[in-house]
Amino acid sequence: MSSPHPVRATAEGRRLAEIADGVAWRRWGPYLGERQWGTVREDYSAEGDAWGSFPHDHARSRAYRWGEDGLAGFCDDQQRWCLGVALWNGRDPILKERLFGLANGEGNHGEDVKEVYHYADATPTHSYNRFVYRYPLAAFPYAELTAVNARRGRDEPEYELPDTGVLEGGAFVDVTVEYAKAGPEDLLMRVSLRNAGAAPARLHVLPQLWARNTWSWAGDAERPSAGRTSMEAASAKRAWISPASDGSVLAQRPEMPARRLSIDRAVPWRFTENDTNRPLLFGEEAEGPFKDGINALVVEGREDAVTGSGSKVAAHAVLTLPPGGEAVLRLRFRPAADAARPFADFDATMGLRRHEADAFFAALQEGIADPAARAVHRQAVAGLLWSKQVYIFDVPVWLKGDPVNPPPPASRRRGRNADWEHLTNADVILMPDKWEYPWYAAWDLAFHCVAMAPVDGAFAKDQLLLLLRPWYQHPNGQLPAYEWNFGDVNPPVHAWAAFRVFEIDRATTGVADTAFLERILHKLMLNFTWWVNQxxxxxxxxxxxxxxxxxxxxxxxxxxxxxxxxxxxxxxxxxxxxxxxxxxxxxxxxxxxxxxxxxxxxxxxxxxxxxxxxxxxxxxxxxxxxxxxxxxxxxxxxxxxxxxxxxxxxxxxxxxxxxxxxxxxxxxxxxxxxxxxxxxxxxxxxxxxxxxxxxxxxxxxxxxxxxxxxxxxxxxxxxxxxxxxxxxxxxxxxxxxxxxxxxxxxxxxxxxxxxxxxxxxxxxxxxxxxxxxxxxxxxVWMPLNFLLIDALRQFHSYYGPEFTVECPVGSGTMLDLGEVADELARRLARLFVGEGGGRPAALARAAARGGVVEKHGLFHEYFHGDTGEGLGASHQTGWTALVANLLMRRAP
Known part of the structure; x- marks a missing residue:
């Protein structure tokens, strides 16, 4: 067996090893979705119009059935408690609680997120995570983005937020949200704000905690009265958050121990309920408060929209930042039984976790000499890790409907996913893109796992096994393709990914996990037979x-x-x-x-x-x-x-x-x-x-x-x-x-x-x-290029240096197949790592539109075949994160 990789000797590497011993370092992470609206899960229409049946305009007011979304969010692995941040600049028509984008029929090239944000850093146990978001100080141009893209045809570029001019002259606040773990259940949240403009900026900043709504669908959970305690609320099968005597808030729900959220300053807590505003959306009678209660208070000044306790709460800070000025909010979310002062060791712990993240990547990137390549590698890994999401979808219940709601239309039994009644998902899964593709896809996931393997091989193996579990894989052997049609077919790359992950894991740990291969093989034989028969x-x-x-x-x-x-x-x-x-x-x-x-x-x-x-x-x-x-x-x-x-x-x-x-x-x-x-x-x-x-x-x-x-x-x-x-x-x-x-x-x-x-x-x-x-x-698409490079290296291991081809054709340069693979890898890396100090081609559009990308790049779905410009989903660090593997392979 080979020697273990140096990453295993780092503090983060030791935490990864502790997971195998039952320490729950992965229980909390960036698992909150970025778009739950407009998904198949939330679609209860007769026509199967997911985008139209639950649009963005409903998201702030309507409780989700199968998940939650938010801005820069963190949650537990069952999405029972969710953390995120909301913002208001005094001009927007709504709180900025989630990323805005266009539905599939609204964008001139399909669904399209219209925000500026980046996954800046992350470690595999989520002991440290960082997210950056650029918030305009002018009114967010929701209507303009929608109208201009509606007028544009497919032969025109997408109209993006920088194109509207709202970011010009530094008229924005950069918001950095960091999470660190003092322990597996002890979460630190730091919200930093910087005014980039030449004028003072007044901003409402609302770090939020809320419970996923699990109580509205069975009809057996009583809404507690305002005078009841959170303990009594928990006994009524509802999550409940209430003020505590020390200025923090106490969060309880029946299935887990009580937790406490603290903030480092005296600000009011704003409470509401994570329940649908049925009077607003459907004209029905219902008693508030509702999911949009905090929005109604902050934006509309409605004091009656909030209450003294509930299942959603925000710490309401109003800050004035001078030109170039900065401010910081610190929060801690931990078990209520922990009586230690919440901020005594906060800064030291946050600093230590940043240092440990640096040490982890220094070991992981051993041999990558170019600082620019190291930065790209680290951000690719960060995007991959941030793209984890709790995915909950019980298809039998979705088909049948909930007791307290009208039954789904009869057409549902003949429509999308009707043949997948066995499928019941409630897991943390690597998403292709948490906004544009916030659902798993079989072949995407295989590539994600190959990119994940050098970072966290155990998680990569678990993800590959997950799709072969009986509540995922169809009884006939088929693997679920993707949420819009589980019965469609993706390329069968699961076995290729499994063996590559096995090889990478063996090189990292020094141990050959043949038990993993056995489990994979037995289930994939069923899938192979399905292919042959169907x-x-x-x-x-x-x-x-x-x-x-x-x-x-x-x-x-x-x-x-x-x-x-x-x-x-x-x-x-x-x-x-x-x-x-x-x-x-x-x-x-x-x-x-x-x-x-x-x-x-x-x-x-x-x-x-x-x-x-x-x-x-x-x-x-x-x-x-x-x-x-x-x-x-x-x-x-x-x-x-x-x-x-x-x-x-x-x-x-x-x-x-x-x-x-x-x-x-x-x-x-x-x-x-x-x-x-x-x-x-x-x-x-x-x-x-x-x-x-x-x-x-x-x-x-x-x-x-x-x-x-x-x-x-x-x-x-x-x-x-x-x-x-x-x-x-x-x-x-x-x-x-x-x-x-x-x-x-x-x-x-x-x-x-x-x-x-x-x-x-x-x-x-x-x-x-x-x-x-x-x-x-x-x-240019990253995954198939990656497979070709992998294949060429296999051919080279057989033919050796005597087998050469002209590359490029017409150049007179003869390369062996290993050298051809290296040349293709170099060209792909050029998308992200500019040569001679120039800006990488994939960022050309962003540079031309005001340079808003700055030091943080984007990892697009695919790239222009002539210029290398990034296109499609802009945060598809799922399979585009494979560039990290290429950079490591190219290292001397």
Whole structure:
């Protein structure tokens, strides 16, 4: 076994180790959502219009059924108590309690958050977290942002907060919210404010504590009267917060010990209830106070909107900051039994946790010499850690409805997620983006875990196992795809991620967690079988899959019936399954070295891979190949009802995905596993037509290794000639998702009386497919670039330095495949780490709009195929955090 990584010797590393011994360092964290409104969970409409049925304008007044959201929030792992901050500049129509953005139908490129904020720092146990937010001192331009984006078309850029001019001249306050832990249950909250303008700024700052509403849905919780104590309220099955004699507030709810919130100054506490304002929203009679009571008091001056105790409270500080002036509020939320003075050790503890965070990252970044790269790495990890969210969704209850509310419409039983009645989720999960994608997605989560593994391998492993638990995985073996349609299909990358996480964890801890691999393998075998049974329409080892997370990459929606009939045999769907078989083979071989019983399973997946490889190369009854030898590329093929096949000669990332299906096996594997070796050699001897396809099995490669791949060396070189051409896929910032050649020569398909056109679109989507909120017709996407780099390094470990390709094509520079992988990694890193002191290309738009990003960058969903400008969801540190892995790998 290898030696443990130096991070384990740091204070934060020791806390991570203590979690395995039962110390609850992860119980509290940045798990509060950033957008609960406009989600499927909160949608009870007949039409399934999640955005319209619960809009932003309802969020301040309407209690959520399945979760909570807030600004710079922290909560426990069951989201029973939530902390956050609210702000008011004296001009806004509402309190700033949550991030504002446009619904999917409002933005000219789909849903879009319209705020300036950054995840500045975080540690894996959340012993220290920092969030920064820029709040305008002018009235927040809600109406302007909505109206201007509504007028803009898909061919125009999004209209952002800096474009409105409200931040010009420093007319804003920078708000920094820090959390630190004195112990697993002892939370310190520090709110720092800096007036960046030339005039004094008067600001209402309201740190808030509230309970998730769990009492309004069953009808068995009595609302306590104003004179009742919090203990009596707790016995009535409600959370309750009430003033304490020492100036703090006492927070209680039935299922956990009482807690106390203290603040370091004498300010009034404002209480209300986390209950829906039914008179305002629905014209019904109901007794207040309501969720929007503090908003009504501060903004409207309504003293009757608040009360003397409740399930939501804010400490109301009114501050005047001189030009350039600063102010600090300190709060502590801890068990009520702790009688020590709350602020005696506050500053020392906060400072110590910052220092320990520095030490943790210094150890983690060992070998990254460039300070700019270290800063990017740290912020990528911070964004990943801040993107954890408590995700609660009980689909059976959601389908059936709650006793005290009207039953859901009958259409719900025939609509979205109706076939997922087993799914009951209440866990902390890594989100793709806590505002634009505040729900888990299967393939996103796999990439998140690979990015998380060097930081917190135990959490990464737990996340991968979570989706395989019986209350997530469908009884038929399918994994839930994403909240908008759990029954859709994402690329099957779970096994790839599991083995990569296993390898990273082994290198970090010095221990091979084969028990984790066993648990993964058994459940993924069910999922693999589901794929074979459900997505191979002809039983030919050619797979369909659907859109496979690539949204609008094709001429039409691949998840819907083909216009005028037919079936699409997918090059990417088939390649993903070949990769899946190899990933499961690799896991089985790892386990077989500990338990020989897994040799049979390894043999099974070797045979599956061989069958798929043969099918992709037209060994089958219809003799049709997904490989086009004239073009040197893989294409989807449209299989028409009359049996004819029409290749869809669209050069996209779909045709490069077959490169991902590669595995290199050491000669030692064959020596240790004779049964597997015997079957493998029999198959290769008696099925020479298959053996000839799988990259020269009869020759040993560099270091006596053996290669399993869909591609022989000649085909790999032909594919890479497309991929590494700057007139096709290769950009200064990684590989584009569509060949640039389709800018001059769009792909055109006439079908069913309609014409379908796909042209190179390097920036935002101009297609309405999937709402137009993401684009695979040209931009650079981090996850598939990462997979290609991973695959090229596998190929290089077999072929060695003698196997070279021209990179870029036409340059005359010959590189081996390891050097090509390094070059692609360098180009991707250029998105974030500028060369020669320049500003990284991904921040170009922000720089042109006033430089509001400053030292904190953004981690976008995807990037412009020519300029590298960040596009799509702006805080998708989920899979874009993979840049951290690339920076660590590139370190000398």
């Amino acid at each position: 997505k191979d329409a002809g039983g030919r080892n050619i797979f369909q899959g659907g859109f496979l997370g690539l949204d609008n990459i094709g001429p039409f929606n691949r998840s819907e019936p083909v216009p005028d009939g037919g079936i699409i045999d997918q090059a990417d769907g088939t390649a993903w399954m070949a990769m899946y078989a190899l990933n499961l083979l690799r896991i089985a071989l790892e386990l077989a070295q500990v338990n020989r019983a897994y040799e049979d399973i390894a043999t099974k997946f070797f045979e599956h891979f061989m069958a798929i490889a043969g099918a992709m190369a037209h060994i089958g009854a219809d003799g049709v190949s997904l490989w086009d030898d004239a073009d040197g590329f893989f294409y989807d093929t449209l299989r028409q009802p009359d049996g004819h096949h029409v290749p869809l000669r669209l050069r996209s990332m779909v045709g490069l995905i077959p490169i991902f299906a590669v595995e290199v096996l050491d000669e030692s594997v064959f020596a240790k596993l004779p049964d597997f070796t015997r079957r493998l050699r029999w198959l290769l001897k008696f099925r020479p037509e298959l053996a000839a396809l799988v990259s020269r099995w009869n020759e040993r490669g560099e270091g006596e290794r053996h290669l399993l791949s869909l591609l022989r060396g000649s085909r790999l070189k032909r594919l890479l000639r497309r991929a590494l051409s700057e007139t096709e896929f290769l950009s200064d910032f990684g590989l584009r998702s569509l060949s640039k050649a389709h800018g001059a020569e769009p792909f055109i398909l006439d079908r069913g009386g309609a014409r379908y056109t796909v042209e190179y679109t390097p920036g935002e989507s101009t297609s309405g497919l999937f709402g137009g909120n993401s684009n695979w017709r040209g931009p």
